[in-house]
Amino acid sequence: MTRDRISHVRLSSVTLPLATPISDAKVFTGRQKPMTEVALLFAEIRTESGHEGLGFGYSKRAGGPGQYAHAREVAPDLLGEDPSDIGRLWTKLVWAGASVGRSGLATQAVAALDIALWDLKAKRAGLPLAKLIGAHRDSVRCYDTSGGFLHVPVEQVIDNAAASLGSGIGGIKIKVGHPDRRVDLARVTAVREHLGEDVPLMVDANQQWDRPSAQRMCRELERFGLVWIEEPLDAYDAAGHAALASAFDTPIATGEMLTSVAEHAELVRAGAADILQPDAPRIGGITQFLRLSTLADLHHLQLAPHYAMEIHLHLAATYPAEPWVEHFDWLEPLFNERMEIADGRMLVPDRPGLGLTLSDKARAWTVETCEVSGG
Structure with a gap:
């Protein structure tokens, strides 16, 4: 042969x-x-x-x-x-x-x-990569992150969110973790009031709270009906994340900063995440992502891969439970193609492979x- x-x-x-x-x-x-x-x-x-x-x-x-x-x-x-x-x-x-x-x-x-x-x-x-692996769906719920960073005034965050929703994106994530908790709460309040209760809203603290602060903030944030609270603690604090996940109704999401399947397995064993957020380029590629995806599914976890939507759209489409994919426009100038979005979902391209060529x-x-x- x-x-x-x-x-x-x-x-x-x-x-x-x-x-x-x-x-x-x-x-x-x-x-x-x-x-x-x-x-x-x-x-x-x-x-x-x-x-x-x-x-x-x-x-x-x-x-x-x-x-x-x-x-x-x-x-x-x-x-x-x-x-x-x-x-x-x-x-x-x-x-x-x-x-x-x-x-x-x-x-x-x-x-x-x-x-x-x-x-x-x-x-x-x-075949598109998702079809080669075996897709459960041809589109994935998507949310925007790139318009909600802490350096952006809240008025602009609201404008950015409106533009994202108008383009067909289904949810909005904003950054929190400001040293002054009142700033975080004021920003989340303003965004939630503008979006209304029906728009999916997530927040991301980027690991910057200690355990007492995270407990306090998670309690305060319960009233906003968030899809998740992301990285409230240090990425390796599995026990701390597990305590938050068991104490609050709002799901806890984490995992993006980990760089191996073994590290994610520690989160899973500890019950530290309701929503796992692996990053294929960080954990070793698609081969490792698929190993982790199987582990997450066995433990009935939700999946929301971090960043690199050009890769993660295909991988999220293969996950049995309905996942999320993160819309980030930063990498778009690198490719000749664009991800198609409609009705709150990102559509798996029908081009073979990832469907990308370098610009x-x-x-x-x-x-x-x-x-x-x-x-």
Whole structure:
């Protein structure tokens, strides 16, 4: 039997500038500086038969050059391999760099390659990625985050929310976690009063409350009928999140900052999340996301993947229970295609694979490339 083989890998380090510096609670508490750019790692894989796959990962603030450097070291291990054997190749790439761990930056570098392999496999089959995996739906509920950051005046947050809903987006998430709890409550009150009770509304504290503050704020926020309260505590405080999840009616959502399936499994074991928020580029790619998705389903958890809607739309569509996908417009300039939205839902594209091609801007913002070829 003749099998296709991987013959070429192209890696690109891309710096995406943001139009406005972005601040969430981590900036207001002094832990981070405003974000001005996003670093992306793109992987383009080609086979001897001419099939191609595109994948990407990202880093907000530090880490982008490290992801690129690690991917450049392990990518040669793909040459000559059958691209269909994605699980085996994920393991091979992870063990190639096992001395720096099987989570964090190392597996984030592997994620871009893993996603490219899944994109390639779906394209070879002539199917959208969601259909290759096995979709439960052709569209997913979506909510907007990019208009609700803490540096944005509440009047503008309300205008942004109205524009998002007018474009067909189904829900709105705003940031909280301001050092002055009265500011948070005033902003949530204003947004809820403007939107009315029927519009799905979420809040995100970005890990900036301690346990007493989180207890107090979750109690105060109960009256707003929120879809969830996100990251009220440090991402690794499974016991603290579990206490909140058991004490309040409003669901607790967390998981986006974790960088492996094993870390998420700790949340699941502790009962720390009503809604799990994995990020495929952060946990090692689609191969790992599917493992985690199965675990979440077995424990009857809701799913709302973090960021990277271009990838997560397909993955959310394969989850048995009705999920959410996060609409973020930041990455749109990198691609020639746009996600279609209607009636509060994001539609799975009918294009093969992820259905993405890199734009001229993505090429222009490329700061470094590496070509890996066999022979």
